[in-house]
Amino acid sequence: MTHPILVTGGSGQLASSLAAIGGEQVRRVGRPEFDFDVPPSIDTIFARAAPRLVVNAAAWTAVDAAEADEAGAARANVAGPARLAGLCADAGIPLIHVSTDYVFDGDKGEPYLETDPTSPTGVYGRTKADGERAVLAACPRAIVLRTSWVYSPTGKNFVRTMVEAATRHPTLRVVGDQYGRPTSADDLAAGILAIAGRIEADGWQEQYGGIFHAAGSGEATWHGLAVAALEAAARHGRPMPDVIAIRTADWPTPARRPSDSRLDCSKLDRVFGVRLPPWRRSVSATVDHLLGAGQ
Known part of the structure; x- marks a missing residue:
């Protein structure tokens, strides 16, 4: 029996996309079977799956809720991934660990490189940055993929929220003074599977390890993302509301978001030959899927 690609994250957006695109080569696991809050479950599932590669798409992603439960966020974003990375190191297999643009404060004024120092503004970003360091320290064959503004036809995400x-x-009223790179979960999943395929074809290469940025092009x-999603929905006969751009200050939240978290993704293209598609095209396809499926 072929060793699978083990994907954590249960029914989350990225894990669902990886399972749908990867087919039988993917084994997807999540709560309660696999739970970072229950460390022995990590060991049990890893041993049972005997994977050839692991994609960690499990995380605490509730940005504002993390402000009130730093310990919970740290278990999910630091301790759990570090334990999983140690298992991968012991087995001599690669780990692709998914991280976030929120490790930056957004004050650079231009797209962030992988070599830029992290400067998170809240608990979520801080635990994700700590998790990156823990994973890289624990596993010599670790790849950290930072992504941003992920959406899909399923799960809780900004595009679905706007359409509904x-x-x-x-x-x-939608914030119009924060900038980033919207990313389709399907596009990100396809990119991850392409990376896995390159590793399997070429064997592990030293340049494959470390941090990479992986986000939609553009x-x-x-506000711009909302308008694009709603225009796509309008082509399906949905109402087109008046979308008013507001300032971040007009929509206060417990956690401060980065004002400009655009990621430079050229390293991913240079090393793996992977470049995610333009976000506008992918948003349109996502809305078509969402409304075509009657969701």
């Missing part, structure tokens, strides 16, 4: 909100509200504000 448009059916209830004639006017939507940039947007949350």
Whole structure:
């Protein structure tokens, strides 16, 4: 029996996309079977799966809730991934660990490189940055993939929220002064599987290890992303609300978001030949899927 690619993250957006695109080569696990809050479950599932490669898509992603439970966020974003990385190191297999643009404060003024120092503004970003360091220290064949603004036809995400909100509200107020690179979960999953394929074809190479940025091509504000999603929904007969751009200060949250977390993804293309598609095209495809499936 072929050793699988073990994907953590249960029914999350990325794990779901990896399972759908990767097919039988992917074994997806999540709570309660696999739970970073229950460390022995990590060991049990790893031993049972005997994977050839692991993709860690499990994380604490509730940015504001993390402010009130740093210990919980640290278990999910630091301790659990570090334990998984140690198992991968002992087995001599690669680990692809998914991280976030929120490890940066957004004050650089231009796209971030992998070599830029991290400067998180809240608990979520801080635990994700700590998790990156822990994973890289524990596993010599670790790849950290930072991504941003992930959306898909399933799960809780910004694109789905906007499309659903448009059916209830004639006017939507959306932050227009934060910049980033929207990323389709399907595109990211395809990129991850391409990386896995390159490793399997070439064997592990020293340049494969370390941090890479992986996000959709192009940039947007949350307001711009909302408008693109709603315009795609309007082509399906959905109402097109008036979308008003507001300032971050007009929408206070417990955790401060980075104002400009654009990621430079050229290293991913240079090393692995992977470049994610333009975000506008992928948003349109996601909305088509969402509404075509009647969700």
